[in-house]
Structure formats: structure tokens, C-alpha cells
Amino acid sequence: MDDIIANALLDSAILAPSGHNSQPWKFRVGEDCITVMPDFSKRLYMVDPLDREIFISIGCAVENICITATKFNLKALVEIKDNNVDIAFERCTDIVASPFVSFIAKRQTNRNIFDNTLIHKSIIDHLSSTGAKLYSRGSKEFDIVKSFVKLGNSAQMKDKDFVNELKEWMRLNETQAARELDGLSYDVIGAPNMPSWISRPIVSLMLNVAMQNRSDMKKLQSSPFIAAFDGQDDMAGWIETGRRLERFLLIATSHNIACAFINQPCEVESLAVELGRQLHLQQKLQILLRIGHASPSKRSRRRPREAFIVDDM
Ligand SMILES: Cc1cc2nc3c(=O)[nH]c(=O)nc-3n(C[C@H](O)[C@H](O)[C@H](O)COP(=O)(O)O)c2cc1C
Numbered sequence: 001m002d003d004i005i006a007n008a009l010l011d012s013a014i015l016a017p018s019g020h021n022s023q024p025w026k027f028r029v030g031e032d033c034i035t036v037m038p039d040f041s042k043r044l045y046m047v048d049p050l051d052r053e054i055f056i057s058i059g060c061a062v063e064n065i066c067i068t069a070t071k072f073n074l075k076a077l078v079e080i081k082d083n084n085v086d087i088a089f090e091r092c093t094d095i096v097a098s099p100f101v102s103f104i105a106k107r108q109t110n111r112n113i114f115d116n117t118l119i120h121k122s123i124i125d126h127l128s129s130t131g132a133k134l135y136s137r138g139s140k141e142f143d144i145v146k147s148f149v150k151l152g153n154s155a156q157m158k159d160k161d162f163v164n165e166l167k168e169w170m171r172l173n174e175t176q177a178a179r180e181l182d183g184l185s186y187d188v189i190g191a192p193n194m195p196s197w198i199s200r201p202i203v204s205l206m207l208n209v210a211m212q213n214r215s216d217m218k219k220l221q222s223s224p225f226i227a228a229f230d231g232q233d234d235m236a237g238w239i240e241t242g243r244r245l246e247r248f249l250l251i252a253t254s255h256n257i258a259c260a261f262i263n264q265p266c267e268v269e270s271l272a273v274e275l276g277r278q279l280h281l282q283q284k285l286q287i288l289l290r291i292g293h294a295s296p297s298k299r300s301r302r303r304p305r306e307a308f309i310v311d312d313m
Pocket residue numbers: 015016017018019020021022053054056057060107108109110111183184260261262263264299300
């Protein structure tokens with residue numbers, strides 16, 4: 001595998017979504033393989049105490065590598081070893097480039113209010129092919145999820161340590177966002193570019209149950225569908241969920257469908273169990289998204305490729 005191919009594969013991995021945009025991955029590049037490793041220094045102790053979201057994010061990055069490999073006639077063979085994912089590549093002339101390669105760079109989390117319009121049934125069928133369950137606005141399940149998002153907000157916003165961790169990952173203005181190249185930047189969450197001494201107290205005032213519920217209910221009401229992902233509740237299952245999630249997000253992007261996470265109920269153990277039961281999911285609830293049509297959001301930043309490469313030769 002030459003450098004051009006290796007770099008293209010890594011660049012696609014880095015564009016994957018991750019909890020709080022923590023970018024919790026590292027890569028080791030070998031002769032004909034890439035090892036994707038979790039970067040535990042990016043742990044989110046409060047929102048993700050079991051590293052569940054780290055491994056879902058790793059799964060998204062792995063899926064991007066496998067999809068991009070097809071562009072170079074490479075077949076990707078994925079094997080989980082300890083905490084790591086080994087991806088071996090085999091040249092295979094009959095491999096067709098995936099139609100999703102070009103959507104990896106276009107995919108984004110879009111936290112805007114959606115425009116209310118419905119989604120065509122053929123698109124819903126395409127999205128459902130990933131195994132995600134889709135619930136339309138007005139259905140009993142959609143309303144159940146809404147009530148659990150409120151319960152999730154209550155649990156999280158009343159937890160000082162959760163709020164402090166969230167604040168640590170917020171990038172309040174351009175200077176901070178451009179310096180850190182990670183986290184939740186002001187423009188992506190729709191805030192103005194202001195000095196920290198002005199925005200910090202405003203953010204503190206806004207991070208409360210009532211304001212979070214008001215904003216989330218408005219956003220959910222503008223979304224014609226919610227998608228729920230269940231999966232095996234261990235490391236291999238989380239990686240697999242991440243791969244399915246990324247496929248879903250790329251299919252959505254290819255149809256110009258916006259996606260945003262409404263994960264609060266998945267992040268509070270008792271709520272995830274109870275909501276999964278009420279939705280009659282076969283496995284543990286892992287991810288919740290709202291989907292719809294919306295104008296594009298600002299793009300979130302990434303650290304440079306070199307920051308993620310482990311070279312222990
Ligand atoms: C496992 C996982 C959990 C996430 N949870 C949330 C969430 O609860 N709320 C949210 O707004 N975004 C959530 N996100 C989206 C990330 O914040 C987003 O991927 C990151 O900021 C990078 O932005 P991008 O997706 O536009 O590239 C989550 C992403 C992943 C992979």
C-alpha cells in the first residue's frame with residue numbers, strides 16, 4: 001500500500017463522527033494493513049464511563065476505511081484483536097468502488113431545526129436496510145422517545161460533573177476552535193463568535209434542564225423520523241453498531257437527509273434499558289438520531305492526520 005492510498009484511508013477515517021468530537025482514535029500503518037486503536041486519553045468519563053461511545057466512534061472510522069478501500073480495488077478484512085481493529089487489505093480487481101466514498105466528506109451532524117418536510121418511503125426503506133428502526137412523527141414510539149429525551153436531560157443537566165465535562169469540550173470562539181481542532185465548536189452548535197469572558201457565563205446559564213428540553217422538543221418536532229440502533233452491549237457489538245451507524249449516515253447524506261444525535265437516553269444506563277424495552281428492541285439501545293431535511297450546518301474541525309499516527313517501528 002503506497003503513501004497516497006494509506007493517507008486517503010486515514011483521512012476518511014478521521015472524518016468519522018465521535019462523541020463530543022473527541023476524535024478518540026489512533027492508527028498504525030503497516031505494509032498492507034491499518035490498525036485502528038482507541039485513544040483512551042480522550043475518554044469522556046461522565047457521558048461515556050464504559051467507553052461505549054469510543055468504540056462506536058471507532059466503528060464509524062473503520063467503516064469509512066473499508067468503504068474508501070474499494071476506490072483502490074482493495075478488499076478490507078476486519079478483525080478485532082483485544083481493544084484494536086486490524087484491517088488487512090487484499091488487491092481484488094473485481095471490487096467496485098462504493099457509491100458512498102464521495103459522501104464521507106459531505107456527512108455531518110446537523111443540529112439545526114429541520115424544515116418539517118416528509119421523507120420519501122423509498123429513502124426510509126434504504127435507511128432501514130442498515131437494521132436501524134425508524135419511527136415516524138406522530139407514532140407512539142416517537143412520543144415515547146421524546147419523553148425519554150426529557151428524562152435524559154433531567155439526569156444529565158442536573159449532574160454537575162456531566163455539565164463540567166461538556167463545558168470542557170466546548171470551543172467558545174474561533175481562536176479556541178482553531179487552536180484545539182476538536183470538541184464542540186461555537187459555530188457548529190449555532191452560537192456567535194464571542195470572547196470567552198462573554199460566552200462562558202451565557203453557556204453556563206443555558207445548560208439547564210428547561211432550556212435543553214425546550215430546544216430538543218422544538219428540534220424533534222421539526223424531524224419527520226427518529227432512528228434507533230440496538231446492538232450487542234460489548235466492545236465488538238459497539239464497533240459493529242458504529243459500522244452500521246456510519247453506513248446509515250452515508251446513505252442519509254446521499255439522499256440529502258440531515259441527521260442529528262439525540263443520545264441522552266442511551267447515555268443513562270437505566271433509561272437505555274427501559275426505553276429499549278418500551279420500543280421492543282431485541283438488543284440494547286445504543287444510538288438515537290433524528291432525521292429530516294435542513295440547510296447544511298457549519299463543518300466540525302479535525303486535528304491533522306499526523307496527530308493520530310502511532311509509529312513504533
Ligand atoms: C457515539 C456518538 C455519540 C454522539 N452523541 C451526540 C449527542 O448526544 N449529541 C450531539 O449533539 N451529538 C452527538 N454526536 C455527534 C458528535 O458530536 C459529532 O460527530 C462530532 O461533533 C463531529 O461532528 P460531525 O459529525 O459533524 O463530523 C455523537 C457522535 C457519536 C459517534
